[in-house]
Amino acid sequence: LDKFHGIIPAFYACYDDEGNISEARTKDLGQYLYEKGVQGVYVGGSSGECIYHSLDERKAALSYAAKHLKGKMTLIAHVGAPSTRDSIALAKHAAELGYDALSAIPPIYFKLPDSAVLKYWSEIIDATPLDFIIYNIPQTTGYTLTTSLFEKLLENKKVIGVKNSSMPTMDIERFKKTGGDNVIVFNGPDEQFVAGRIMGADAGIGGTYGAMPELFLQANRFVQEGKFQEARLLQSEINDIIIALCSLNGSMYAGIKEVLRRRGVNIGSVRGPLEGISSEDGGRIDNIIVMIDQT
Numbered sequence: 001l002d003k004f005h006g007i008i009p010a011f012y013a014c015y016d017d018e019g020n021i022s023e024a025r026t027k028d029l030g031q032y033l034y035e036k037g038v039q040g041v042y043v044g045g046s047s048g049e050c051i052y053h054s055l056d057e058r059k060a061a062l063s064y065a066a067k068h069l070k071g072k073m074t075l076i077a078h079v080g081a082p083s084t085r086d087s088i089a090l091a092k093h094a095a096e097l098g099y100d101a102l103s104a105i106p107p108i109y110f111k112l113p114d115s116a117v118l119k120y121w122s123e124i125i126d127a128t129p130l131d132f133i134i135y136n137i138p139q140t141t142g143y144t145l146t147t148s149l150f151e152k153l154l155e156n157k158k159v160i161g162v163k164n165s166s167m168p169t170m171d172i173e174r175f176k177k178t179g180g181d182n183v184i185v186f187n188g189p190d191e192q193f194v195a196g197r198i199m200g201a202d203a204g205i206g207g208t209y210g211a212m213p214e215l216f217l218q219a220n221r222f223v224q225e226g227k228f229q230e231a232r233l234l235q236s237e238i239n240d241i242i243i244a245l246c247s248l249n250g251s252m253y254a255g256i257k258e259v260l261r262r263r264g265v266n267i268g269s270v271r272g273p274l275e276g277i278s279s280e281d282g283g284r285i286d287n288i289i290v291m292i293d294q295t
């Protein structure tokens with residue numbers, strides 16, 4: 001499972017100037033992250049704006065990322081979709097492209113019982129030979145993974161871990177305790193990356209890593225070296241930056257994309273209903289870049 005250990009940015013949706021998924025810009029973002037030295041990418045998740053894409057667009061996003069990053073880093077495909085059928089189609093596509101693992105949120109919109117959630121994940125897992133990472137993100141899906149369902153899922157050897165985006169770091173501790181050394185637990189909330197690592201997360205997948213990969217790589221090194229005071233202080237600086245990104249008029253992702261654009265990586269803006277940046281955001285983004293560069 002070593003290939004999953006480290007900093008794994010959630011890959012952003014890369015659009016051309018007309019708002020279509022862009023292969024050229026996917027390549028640019030991939031190259032940027034590769035040069036920063038990240039362990040892998042998580043493609044087509046929340047930060048990939050998957051929820052706003054057609055099935056064909058999602059397939060294209062997975063294809064472009066694989067085409068330009070396969071062999072360079074670990075590739076995780078998020079394939080969760082409203083229907084099991086679409087999720088399976090995405091899973092098969094990702095397997096053909098050579099992804100290292102699949103991942104999926106639980107079913108969304110209708111509140112379904114654990115039996116349906118288990119069936120949904122199991123059917124995705126059975127559709128390909130790939131390993132599977134459960135995605136627990138209660139604040140957006142309304143569904144909370146329990147340790148007992150987690151245990152049941154782990155009976156399937158293809159289930160290698162969980163990306164936990166719930167806020168209590170205790171959830172990370174519980175999942176790690178339940179799965180032990182055979183599973184990999186990913187920290188989801190970037191605001192508590194350091195805490196998550198200390199509570200048992202082996203690695204991190206995050207939506208703000210792309211804006212400041214060097215800072216998360218450094219925080220991870222501090223934790224590995226047992227330099228917890230340094231790690232805590234760096235996390236505090238990171239949190240100032242995340243709060244500034246979340247305080248823009250535009251959506252956080254629009255802000256991150258503007259940061260990237262000013263760093264020479266243009267991946268377009270965001271798709272509605274996410275809001276683009278406003279004119280007032282310009283100066284705030286100047287500040288955010290100073291914060292990132294001075295940390």
Ligand code: HMN
Binds near residue numbers: 044045048188190205
């Ligand atoms: C993804 O699926 O693309 C992200 O990795 C999800 C990730 O856990 C993010 N959570 C949400 O978007 C709700 C966080 O990285 C989040 O962006 C960050 O903690 C800032 O709030």
